[in-house]
Amino acid sequence: MKKVFTFLTIFLLIFSLAGCSTNKQENHSITNQDITIRIATQYGLQYAPAQIMEKNKLIEKYMPGANIVWQTFPSGGAINEALAANRLDFAFMGPPPFLISWDKGVKIKLVSSVQGGPNGIVTYRPDIKSIKDFKDDDKIAMPGIGSTQHIFLQMESDKLMNDLHAMDDKVFSMSHPDAMNALLNKQVAAHFASAPYYFEEISNPDFHEVLTGKEAFGGEFTHIFLVATEEFHNSNPMAYAAVYQALVDSIAYINEHPEEAAKMLAPIYNLSEEKTLQYITWKDVNYSTTPYGLLKMAEFMKKAGYIKKTPEKMSDIAFETIVAQMGKKNGEDTQIEKLQR
Structure with a gap:
């Protein structure tokens, strides 16, 4: 019951910010069966939340009947090509390829942090x-x-x-x-x-x-984010909220039940359950929706010539699921804002 209430709260926040008059969702004849959600992920345990979302059908829990299409890509560059060609709705990817696409004008924003950890x-x-x-x-x-x-x-x-x-x-x-x-x-x-x-x-x-x-x-950083297209976010607020809540559930599952998560992930990587548990609980591994070091990364990428501009404010590059979490303290940065620099 608590998770359903949380999901409805997230949906109401997203729906109100997206605008009640936005196109497709006005047609009340649209059902979950009419919705396809295309999601890209990559290789590695930093993508464990995505793999648990897929294996446990966590999105389907909130969107029964929806067609969820998972695709594994070899790199963020390949994901960028798919995003630019409108072949994806969501993608798990690192900050650099995301910022490169954003700088080129691809209409995508951050949904949530996913993982920070050693490499x-x-x-x-x-x-x-x-x-x-x-x-x-x-x-x-x-x-x-x-x-x-x-x-x-x-x-x-x-x-x-x-x-x-x-x-x-x-x-x-x-x-x-x-x-x-x-x-x-x-x-x-x-x-x-x-x-x-x-x-x-x-x-x-x-x-x-x-x-x-x-x-x-030179400090903590978020290695993997979940991003979404602005078109999908604005046109399908219920589906967007479902994906976000499924990610939150998956991260909480890994952190609260690491032994069970390890059992689920071990066959994917041909590892023992014991070794998988050791890896997902390794020092500095952090599955979290809180972002770290994002603006510092953007500033360096501008210096290096990858991007021509940096975001002036977090809402330039992130949806309300991140912006609301960061908050706004008048007169100074919040603690979460300070983590970005």
Whole structure:
């Protein structure tokens, strides 16, 4: 009963802000069966809330009969192409590809934070202790140019070499599963890895870590957000609220029932339940709807030339599900606003 009340409250907030007169939802003959929700996700345990949403049919709990289409993409760049072509309604993705699309005028905004947690550059080479130790022909596998991992690499290059592009020629675009295999076979010098591949690699006694994302960024950050198109948000407030509430339920499930979540996630990654539990409860792993470091990321991306503008206020890039959570304290930033810088 409490969850139903919460869902209705969220719906009323979204519906009132979206405007009662917005197009499709005025037609009361539309049913859940008429609604298709297309959602993109990617590889890695940072997307665990999405995987639990899908496996437990959490959206269907609030939108019975709706057609939920889940798609797995290899990178944020591929998701950006699908968003620009109007082939998606929601996407789980990192801040850099989101900000790049937003800057180009794609009508998308943030729905919620999803996960922040450890990632880092892992290598088998004992001679590599810093990013300055990579040789001319060395390659670092990661999802691609403009990925979160690449932005972190540029931040560290800027600090150590006074040249944020100094390591760009080392980037080798690969999905995380393929990158881990390439590292194991010594086909690349290193992998800028995310969970669970990061945990697997740093647990290997023959590997060591060169740099963490937290060190490069200089503090806490949100690794994954859920974004939605403005068209879907404005046209389908009930469905938008259903997806958001399903995400909230999924994050709460992982945090409150990690053993059960691990049991559900283990087969997806071909891991034992014990190891999966260890990974989703690893130090610094944070499944949360509260964003961290977003504006700091935007400011660096403008400096690096990825985007031409930065958001003047959070509502420029986020829907009310984030804006209302952040609040507004007259005269100074709220604590959540301070977390963005």
